[in-house]
Amino acid sequence: MRGLTRRAWFGPLVALVCVYAVFAILRPDTFARASNLVTMARQTVVVAIAAVGATLVIVHGGIDLSVGSGVALATVVIASLLKSGHGPIAASLAGIAVLGATGLLTGAIVTRLKIAPFIVTLGSMSILRGVAKGVADEQKIDVDPHGLDALLAVPEHGALPYGVWIAVAIAVFFAAVLRYTRFGRHVFAVGSNEATARLCGVEVDRVRIAVYGIAGLLAGVAGVMEFSTLTVGDPTDSIGLELEVIAAVVIGGASLSGGEGTIAGSMVGALLMTVIKTGGTHLGLPNWVQEIVTGAIILAAVAIDRARKSRAR
Amino acid sequence: MTEGTARLSIRSVARAFGATRALASVDLEARAGEVHAVVGENGAGKSTLMKILAGAITPDAGEIALDGVPFRPRSPLEARAAGVAIVSQELALCLHMTVAENVTLGREPSQFGVVDRAEVTRIARAALRDVGRAELPLDARVGDLPIAEQQLVEIARALAGDCRVLILDEPTSSLGRGDVEQLFDRVRQLKARGVTILYISHFLEEVRTIGDRFTVLRDGATSATGEVADVSDADIVRAMAGRPASALFVRGERKRGEAILTLDGLAGLAKPSRASLVLHRGEVLGIAGLVGAGRTEMLRAIFGLDAIARGTVRVKSWSGAAKPPVRLAQGVGLLSEDRKAEGLALSMSIADNVTLSHLEGLGPWRFVLPSRQDAAASKWMGELAIKARDAEQAVVDLSGGNQQKVALARLLHHDVDVALLDEPTRGIDVASKQQIYALISRLAASGKAILLVSSYLPELLGVCDRIAVMCRGVLGEAKDAGEWTEHALLEEATGVAGERAS
Numbered sequence: 001m002r003g004l005t006r007r008a009w010f011g012p013l014v015a016l017v018c019v020y021a022v023f024a025i026l027r028p029d030t031f032a033r034a035s036n037l038v039t040m041a042r043q044t045v046v047v048a049i050a051a052v053g054a055t056l057v058i059v060h061g062g063i064d065l066s067v068g069s070g071v072a073l074a075t076v077v078i079a080s081l082l083k084s085g086h087g088p089i090a091a092s093l094a095g096i097a098v099l100g101a102t103g104l105l106t107g108a109i110v111t112r113l114k115i116a117p118f119i120v121t122l123g124s125m126s127i128l129r130g131v132a133k134g135v136a137d138e139q140k141i142d143v144d145p146h147g148l149d150a151l152l153a154v155p156e157h158g159a160l161p162y163g164v165w166i167a168v169a170i171a172v173f174f175a176a177v178l179r180y181t182r183f184g185r186h187v188f189a190v191g192s193n194e195a196t197a198r199l200c201g202v203e204v205d206r207v208r209i210a211v212y213g214i215a216g217l218l219a220g221v222a223g224v225m226e227f228s229t230l231t232v233g234d235p236t237d238s239i240g241l242e243l244e245v246i247a248a249v250v251i252g253g254a255s256l257s258g259g260e261g262t263i264a265g266s267m268v269g270a271l272l273m274t275v276i277k278t279g280g281t282h283l284g285l286p287n288w289v290q291e292i293v294t295g296a297i298i299l300a301a302v303a304i305d306r307a308r309k310s311r312a313r
Numbered sequence: 314m315t316e317g318t319a320r321l322s323i324r325s326v327a328r329a330f331g332a333t334r335a336l337a338s339v340d341l342e343a344r345a346g347e348v349h350a351v352v353g354e355n356g357a358g359k360s361t362l363m364k365i366l367a368g369a370i371t372p373d374a375g376e377i378a379l380d381g382v383p384f385r386p387r388s389p390l391e392a393r394a395a396g397v398a399i400v401s402q403e404l405a406l407c408l409h410m411t412v413a414e415n416v417t418l419g420r421e422p423s424q425f426g427v428v429d430r431a432e433v434t435r436i437a438r439a440a441l442r443d444v445g446r447a448e449l450p451l452d453a454r455v456g457d458l459p460i461a462e463q464q465l466v467e468i469a470r471a472l473a474g475d476c477r478v479l480i481l482d483e484p485t486s487s488l489g490r491g492d493v494e495q496l497f498d499r500v501r502q503l504k505a506r507g508v509t510i511l512y513i514s515h516f517l518e519e520v521r522t523i524g525d526r527f528t529v530l531r532d533g534a535t536s537a538t539g540e541v542a543d544v545s546d547a548d549i550v551r552a553m554a555g556r557p558a559s560a561l562f563v564r565g566e567r568k569r570g571e572a573i574l575t576l577d578g579l580a581g582l583a584k585p586s587r588a589s590l591v592l593h594r595g596e597v598l599g600i601a602g603l604v605g606a607g608r609t610e611m612l613r614a615i616f617g618l619d620a621i622a623r624g625t626v627r628v629k630s631w632s633g634a635a636k637p638p639v640r641l642a643q644g645v646g647l648l649s650e651d652r653k654a655e656g657l658a659l660s661m662s663i664a665d666n667v668t669l670s671h672l673e674g675l676g677p678w679r680f681v682l683p684s685r686q687d688a689a690a691s692k693w694m695g696e697l698a699i700k701a702r703d704a705e706q707a708v709v710d711l712s713g714g715n716q717q718k719v720a721l722a723r724l725l726h727h728d729v730d731v732a733l734l735d736e737p738t739r740g741i742d743v744a745s746k747q748q749i750y751a752l753i754s755r756l757a758a759s760g761k762a763i764l765l766v767s768s769y770l771p772e773l774l775g776v777c778d779r780i781a782v783m784c785r786g787v788l789g790e791a792k793d794a795g796e797w798t799e800h801a802l803l804e805e806a807t808g809v810a811g812e813r814a815s
Contacts, residue, residue: 181423181426182421182427188409188414189410189419191409192407196405196418198389199389199393199405200390200420201390201420202418259408259409
C-alpha cells in the first residue's frame with residue numbers, strides 16, 4: 001500500500017475517484033449509469049492518445065503545442081483521401097504518416113537548428129493549421145466515413161467501442177516502452193539531466209527526434225479517432241486541444257522541466273477532465289464554471305504534487 | 314610494456330578559448346595504481362585539462378597517451394570507452410532516476426531494446442560493491458540520497474566500465490568530515506586495484522593524505538611535479554603562486570570606524586544555525602569555512618534573499634529583517650558567488666548590468682537614458698580596467714575576471730556602504746584578482762565595510778583585518794588576521810579544533 005501511495009499517479013487517481021463519486025451522488029440516475037461511463041471513455045479517447053505522445057515529449061524535457069492543429073490536419077487528410085476514392089485504412093494510415101513526418105521534422109529542427117521546442121511547435125501549430133485550411137479549401141470536407149465512424153460507435157452488444165481498446169493498447173504499450181526499454185530509460189535521462197545523458201553516451205539528438213516522431217504518429221492516431229466522431233474533415237477543429245493534452249499530462253504528475261511523468265498518470269489526468277466536463281453538463285453547470293473548475297484542478301494537482309515532493313525530501 | 318611506462322602521459326598540451334590561452338603547455342605523467350594530485354590556483358588550467366581528458370573538449374596541440382597508445386577522445390563516450398572517467402565537482406547524475414539506472418546509464422544491457430533488469434541489478438550491485446556501498450538500495454531515487462552517496466553512485470558508474478584513469482575533481486568540496494575519510498578509503502582500495510587516480514584539489518592537507526605524486530599547474534603550464542613525500546607545503550604553494558604570496562595582496566591604510574552591520578544569533582531555516590558578528594566601517598572582515606558550512610546562506614539571510622529563523626540583523630540604525638530592495642536602499646550590496654546564474658544578467662550589456670540596482674539619476678524625472686547609463690558604466694570600466702569593446706557589449710562575451718569586475722562595479726555604482734562579497738575571486742585570472750584585492754583595499758580605506766567570504770585562505774589572510782570561521786552553520790569568534798595561520802583556519806573550518814578543545 002505504501003508503494004502504491006508513492007506512485008505519482010496515485011494522487012490524481014484519488015481525485016478522479018472522488019470527483020466521480022461526487023457527481024454520481026448528485027446525479028445518481030443519469031451520471032452514475034454504466035452507459036455514461038462508456039460515453040466518457042469515448043470522449044476521452046482523442047485526448048488520451050495524444051497525451052501518450054505528449055507524456056514522452058514532456059518527460060524528455062520538451063513540449064508540443066502543435067497537437068490540435070495536427071489532429072485537424074489529420075481529419076482533413078483522411079477526409080480528402082476518402083473523397084478521392086481511397087479506402088478507409090489507406091486514408092487513416094496516410095493521416096498518421098503525415099503527422100509522423102511532421103513530428104520527425106519538429107525533432108530535426110529542435111536538434112539541428114537548436115531552437116527551443118516551445119518556439120518550434122508554436123510555429124508548427126500555425127503552419128499545420130494553415131496547411132489543413134489550404135488542403136480543405138477553408139471548409140469542412142463532407143464525406144462518407146466508410147466505416148471509420150464505427151471506431152468510436154458503441155457496438156450492438158453495448159461494450160466499449162474499438163477506439164477505446166485501441167487507446168488502452170497504445171497506453172499500455174508505451175507505458176512498457178518507457179519502463180522497460182533502453183529507449184524509455186534514455187527518454188527519462190535526457191529529461192532529467194541532458195548533460196549527464198550525453199556524458200554517458202546517450203544519443204540525445206536521436207532520442208529527441210524519435211520522441212517527436214512518436215508524438216506525431218500518436219497525434220495522427222488521435223486524428224483518426226477525431227475523424228471517427230466528426231465524420232467530416234474539419235480544418236478548424238481541435239483548437240486548444242494541445243492545452244488539454246498538456247493539462248492531462250501535468251495533472252498526471254509530470255514535470256514540465258522533464259525527467260518525471262507516467263503514462264498512467266496522464267491517462268488519469270485525461271479521464272479527470274472528461275469527468276468534470278460531463279459531470280458539469282449533467283448538473284447543468286454552464287461551460288464557464290466547468291472551465292474554472294478544470295483550471296483549479298490543474299493548479300491544485302501541481303500544488304499537491306509539489307508539496308508531496310518537498311515533504312519526501 | 315616496460316616497467317616505468319606511464320599509464321597516462323601528457324606532453325605539451327595546449328588549448329585556447331578565443332584570445333584566452335587556458336593551457337599553454339602542460340606535461341603530466343601518472344603511473345598505474347597511483348594517486349596523482351593535480352593542484353593549482355583557480356584559473357591555472359586544471360579544469361580545462363580535465364575536460365580534455367574526459368573528452369568534453371579537444372586540445373589545440375600536444376600529445377596524450379594512455380598505456381602508450383595515443384589518446385585523443387572526441388566525446389565523453391570515447392573517453393569512457395578508452396577507460397578514462399571523470400567525477401566532476403557538480404555531480405552529473407539524473408536525479409529523477411534510480412541508483413541502478415544511473416550506474417548503467419548509456420550502456421544498459423538489453424535484448425531487442427528491452428532492458429535486462431537482472432543484468433542491470435548485477436552490474437550496479439557489483440559496481441557499488443567496488444566502492445564499498447553494496448548495501449545502497451538500487452531502486453532509490455538518486456535525488457533522495459545524501460550528496461556523499463550521490464558521489465559514490467557516480468564513482469560506481471565510472472568504475473562500471475573498464476576504468477583505468479579515474480579523475481576526481483574537488484571530490485571533498487561538498488562532503489562532511491566523516492564522508493571524506495570514507496572517500497579516502499575507497500580511493501586507496503581503487504589504487505590497490507591498479508586504477509590511476511587524478512586527484513584535483515586545492516587542499517594541500519588532502520594532497521598530503523592521499524597523494525603519491527603531484528603536478529602543479531600555474532597559468533596553464535606545469536610548474537612543478539614530483540613525489541609528495543619529497544616536498545614541503547611551502548614548496549607546493551610557491552609553485553602554485555609563482556611569487557611570494559604577499560606581493561599579490563595590497564593593504565592600504567585603514568581606520569576602523571563605527572559599527573555598521575551587527576548580527577546577533579542569526580539563524581536561517583537550515584543554515585546558518587548561529588552567527589554573531591560586528592562589522593565596522595573601514596574594515597574587511599573575512600569569513601572562512603568549508604563549502605556548505607553556511608557562509609553563503611548567512612550572506613543571503615543578511616541581504617534578505619533567504620528567510621531568517623531567529624536572531625537579528627542590524628544595519629546602521631535599522632534593525633530587523635528586510636528584503637533586498639530595502640537592504641540596497643540601506644546601502645548594503647551583495648556580490649553573488651555564482652555570477653553566471655545569479656550575479657549577472659549575461660545577455661544584457663555592461664551598462665545595464667552596472668546600473669541595474671540604481672537607475673535613479675540617469676535622466677530627467679524617472680527616465681533612464683542609455684547615454685547616461687553608458688557614461689556611468691564607462692567610468693567604472695576605466696577605474697576597474699574592465700577589458701571590453703564599450704559599455705554596450707554583452708556581459709556574456711567577457712572573460713570571467715572581467716565579468717566579476719562588472720558585478721563589482723554594480724556595487725560601486727550603487728555606492729554601497731556594506732559590501733557582502735561571496736567568493737569574489739573564484740575562477741578568475743591572477744591579474745584580475747590583484748585588481749580586485751586593490752579595490753577591496755581602496756574601499757576599506759575610504760570607510761566602507763566589507764564582509765568577505767572566501768575559500769581561498771591566502772586571500773583571507775592577505776586581505777582581511779579580522780577573520781571568523783564558520784563550521785557547520787556556527788560562526789566562530791572573529792580574530793585579527795595576524796593571529797591566524799592557514800593551518801589554524803583549516804582546523805577550525807573542519808571542526809578539528811573544536812573536537813580537540815572538547
